[in-house]
Amino acid sequence: MTGTLLFEAIVFLAGALICVSIAKRLGLSSVIGYLIAGVIIGPYVLGLIGEEGDDILHFAEFGVVVMLFLIGLEIEPKSFWNMRKSILGMGGIQVTATLVLTYLLFTILGYEWQVALVIAMAVSLSSTAIALQTIKEKGLMETTFGISSFSILLFQDIIVIVMLGALPLLSSQDPSNVSSNGHEATLIENLPIGLQTLAILASVVVIVLVGRYLIVPILRKVSKTGVRELLIAAAFLIVFSISYLMEFVGLSPALGAFLGGVVLSTSEFKHELESTLEPFKNLLLGLFFMAVGASINFIVIAESPFTIGGLLVLIITLKAAVLYITGRVFKLKLDQKLLLTLSLAQVGEFAFVLLSFAFQLEILAPEQMDVMLVITALSMSLTPILSLINERVILPKVGTKESIKRPMDHIAKSQKVILVGFGHFGSTVGRFMRSHGVEATILDIDSNRVDFLRKMGFEVYYGDATRQDLLESAGIAQAKMLICAIDNPAVNKEVALLVKEKYPHVELLVRAKNRYEAYELLNLGIENIYRETLDTSLSLASDALHKLGFRKYTLNRQVQNFITYDVESLKRLAKEPKRDENYIFKARQELEQQEKLLERDFKRGIVTYDKHWDGEHIRKSLEQND
Amino acid sequence: MKKTLVLFAHPRFEDSRANATLIDRLFSKSHITLHDLYETYPDFHINVRKEQKLLEEHDIIIWHHPLYWYSSPAILKQWMDMVLEFNWAYGPEGNMLQGKTVFNVITTGGSREVYCSQGYNSYTINEFLRPFEQTANLCGMHYLPPFAVMGTHKLSEEQLLDYANQYENLIDLLKGDFDATGLSNCFFLNDLELIKNPNS
Structure with a gap:
């Protein structure tokens, strides 16, 4: 037999x-x-x-x-x-x-x-x-x-x-x-x-x-x-x-x-x-x-x-x-x-x-x-x-079962974070989180960089994060959060999508190169999107205006207003149907969207100032009543 | 010569006529440090060590701000919460502010008449400023009555200039070897003849 x-x-x-x-x-x-x-x-x-x-x-x-x-x-x-x-x-x-x-x-x-x-x-x-x-x-x-x-x-x-x-x-x-x-x-x-x-x-x-x-x-x-x-x-x-x-x-x-x-x-x-x-x-x-x-x-x-x-x-x-x-x-x-x-x-x-x-x-x-x-x-x-x-x-x-997770022990230990991509963007994220005692499990595809960073004391691992088995062994099943900070938008999107589909319990935070990448991520149903160009360019614009004589606190508030307004218009425009996936059409479409943005800005006018703390405004309305 | 620190807090200084006039005089004076809180800390992230060092370097501290909802603008409260630390400003070892003089310079839209038990604001300015007074007491500082510019909505340019002159008089008076305790006996510092008409 x-x-x-x-x-x-x-x-x-x-x-x-x-x-x-x-x-x-x-x-x-x-x-x-x-x-x-x-x-x-x-x-x-x-x-x-x-x-x-x-x-x-x-x-x-x-x-x-x-x-x-x-x-x-x-x-x-x-x-x-x-x-x-x-x-x-x-x-x-x-x-x-x-x-x-x-x-x-x-x-x-x-x-x-x-x-x-x-x-x-x-x-x-x-x-x-x-x-x-x-x-x-x-x-x-x-x-x-x-x-x-x-x-x-x-x-x-x-x-x-x-x-x-x-x-x-x-x-x-x-x-x-x-x-x-x-x-x-x-x-x-x-x-x-x-x-x-x-x-x-x-x-x-x-x-x-x-x-x-x-x-x-x-x-x-x-x-x-x-x-x-x-x-x-x-x-x-x-x-x-x-x-x-x-x-x-x-x-x-x-x-x-x-x-x-x-x-x-x-x-x-x-x-x-x-x-x-x-x-x-x-x-x-x-x-x-x-x-x-x-x-x-x-x-x-x-x-x-x-x-x-x-x-x-x-x-x-x-x-x-x-x-x-x-x-x-x-x-x-x-x-x-x-x-x-x-x-x-x-x-x-x-x-x-x-x-x-x-x-x-x-x-x-x-x-x-x-x-x-x-x-x-x-x-x-x-x-x-x-x-x-x-x-x-x-x-x-x-009935005295020891719980494996002891959340009060240390936030860093009990809440697992996976950071994918440790380039200029990801490393800043990692450094800042690390300074709060949150040690993310880092995945990166560049073995030279991995080696160097490891010497600097980071916990970095080599591997291609689009592979599900690698995510598994990085502990995604127990992870609370995954941060996608890969430079290549296509790979970044692939990882984000994989995680969203297979591990819905994981909170997903995704880097986006620009607003067009952000549109695509939004359309994939990803909520936490971070455009790498938004905050930096506004911070530059704000400094420029300050050097021209604007007050910092007002600029600070207006930057926040602008971000809110821009995120709103991003969500609105993302919903518009795409006409074609072709590259030429895509470029043309981006131009069209740029045009729409500028039009909307124009309608919004020169920053619609709110009236907070504006003594002159009160004085004028009082004068009208007199 | 005593040094004066003006902690200025106005979230919308660019649109404040009254404060622009009051502050304008102070820029040229060498014994005065004009510290614009909203401009320095637009994100409210106050550098405590730097602020404490500034306080240590000065003898007279002025909280200069408009009166909003019977108190100071938010950043001044933030400043107090963060800078006046335990065992630095108060507490068993907190004596760094001991003996310094402090008072409020305020601007209000409402006139003086509405700030009393019969007026629609029910209380006097001095009563509303009690938290500042007690803060000064706890830190061992000598608190003076406020310098108050009231009814700013209806003040003419000339009237505002008068106030600016009085503010300047007050600050010049304090820099010398002057016993400030004598100034406590009034509602507002700008009621004193000494400030109104220094030459008379």
């Missing part, structure tokens, strides 16, 4: 499409959809996918690598450094406590100490893929719970290296004989401990240096070619290279990818890379979840349903208890503690690696491995269901 690669692709894609859309329709996490799809197409239900599920699982783990790279992109080195306490503290407590308790539990259950230890290691690790995907999907990454989960998962990513290194010590077998596709002997394991540490540090340094001094310049060159697919190629090249380097040295590729992401998070290509990799990541992760679903061995379950059920409940309860206590130690609020407890209580994908390696080392018996693999897959599948119960049943009763 296995057929060709094409057939497999069709099975996976169709399974994903059907199950994920149903899950989403029911308001469930897409992770559940993927898992169920995996179970259905897997060997025990429809049997469309057989033993190759394991290979696919291995391949799909790359989705986790890409995800960690993307998460790294969102964490700047400074905030990463700020997280060190919670990574070491929370991660350390969680892993150590789970390890010790699980070890005790399995020793009591009568397992050999080596077996108990291997199982304890596997159990202490959670699933980065499931937990983070669920957290990101719900937009909880910025909450205390999100950060705590992430810290713990990151610590696990680091500690898994130590665990893999320690496994051969538990085996009576000579580790050098072991080589398999599950876990190959790597560079680092043959080194003494001191050198191992050095090798780890060296690879981190390599990633940082290569990221800063090789990748960023290359990306700049690539961006100048203007060929979009080259950037996709470059993005994958980066992730593949990092993974390769990490596997070569013997570190977790996910960890390496995360570091690479952190290094590139301060570069101007952050958003471009994000929007490029995001769809691939989601598909790969989907594949990963489906492979997990397909790997649930229902025959093993059928053989000893009570053992497996019992162990599953015990393990999840134990992990949950440890997580709850960890949350308590770090003084999380109740709702955050509950979220943390349930979202990390599963046995993660690292267990697959650890268990199969231990099996090769002959620490685990085949039955023991099968049982543990089933428990791992089941616990991962249960996570979204447990989170759902927590969310729908428990949390509403707790």
Whole structure:
């Protein structure tokens, strides 16, 4: 039933499409959809996918690598450094406590100490893929719970290296004989401990240096070619290279990818890379979840349903208890503690690696491995269901849900503004807003300018704002406002229109070159239009009149009057039907409109002075009455 | 020689006959700083430090303005709100204006007769100017009765020139080593013989 690669692709894609859309329709996490799809197409239900599920699982783990790279992109080195306490503290407590308790539990259950230890290691690790995907999907990454989960998962990513290194010590077998596709002997394991540490540090340094001094310049060159697919190629090249380097040295590729992401998070290509990799990541992760679903061995379950059920409940309860206590130690609020407890209580994908390696080392018996693999897959599948119960049943009763947006914190932080175009016009807008503590997310297409401005401390990103995916990764979904300040009117209009159509919740403020551009924007239904020539020319005219002897305050008032009058006539004239789009006709039409404006001015006469504070006017009317 | 600061506030000076005549004399005098608030701050964006420095440099302060709705034009209120800061003009450490002399020079369209308990404006000019008087008191300044040019709508050119001369007399008198406290005992400074006919 296995057929060709094409057939497999069709099975996976169709399974994903059907199950994920149903899950989403029911308001469930897409992770559940993927898992169920995996179970259905897997060997025990429809049997469309057989033993190759394991290979696919291995391949799909790359989705986790890409995800960690993307998460790294969102964490700047400074905030990463700020997280060190919670990574070491929370991660350390969680892993150590789970390890010790699980070890005790399995020793009591009568397992050999080596077996108990291997199982304890596997159990202490959670699933980065499931937990983070669920957290990101719900937009909880910025909450205390999100950060705590992430810290713990990151610590696990680091500690898994130590665990893999320690496994051969538990085996009576000579580790050098072991080589398999599950876990190959790597560079680092043959080194003494001191050198191992050095090798780890060296690879981190390599990633940082290569990221800063090789990748960023290359990306700049690539961006100048203007060929979009080259950037996709470059993005994958980066992730593949990092993974390769990490596997070569013997570190977790996910960890390496995360570091690479952190290094590139301060570069101007952050958003471009994000929007490029995001769809691939989601598909790969989907594949990963489906492979997990397909790997649930229902025959093993059928053989000893009570053992497996019992162990599953015990393990999840134990992990949950440890997580709850960890949350308590770090003084999380109740709702955050509950979220943390349930979202990390599963046995993660690292267990697959650890268990199969231990099996090769002959620490685990085949039955023991099968049982543990089933428990791992089941616990991962249960996570979204447990989170759902927590969310729908428990949390509403707790009722201290931390709101993600804290508007009183700081206006600048909670109200997202996107500024598109950072030329002479946009930069003035950006500078003025920045001087009020409002840091706009800036998009610009000129990579030289982007680079220069970044050195000046602005948060500027490179990219073409007419692309919806770039706007997405710039965070338009959460944005309150978007300012279009692009020099090229056609591009400016395109962006404005795109935002107006796709993101009606975003307040749109648009620059217009002149009144004719303003007409077009008005006709597109855009309300906040700023003609770059209006205020400046009036300010010049006002100064000119002042130098001829007019009083400043009166001029000031008349400038305001004129703007009101001109905006009115702009709106009126914009409504007149266009005769032709032809350039010649357009020019002629502009002349006609100029003529109309002047005619109207003439009818308005020399500024119709109001009578405010005009003593002479009162005196004259009093004289007439006398 | 004492220095005088005239804080002049007229939103439509270009059309004010009375104030044009009154102000005209002041331009040539070296001990007088004529400060045109509406011309300096057409957008009401008052430079507080600059204004405070000006105040520090002068001994006699004049609030020169038409009386609109029984008070000053808006910019003078804005000026007071912004410039007379806590712990600068008033408050435990606010003593920068201590001992300076201050008064209003006002022009009104209505005549003197309508500004009394029997007139249609019910109160006297001095009563309407209480906020200025108390502001001066709080800042430790010596407040004098106003110099008032009233019924401007019906004043002839000659009458206006008379007022301009009296204004000039007053300002010249104050620059010398003159004890201004003696001037407090009147309704309007321009009622005093000393100002009306300095030579007599």
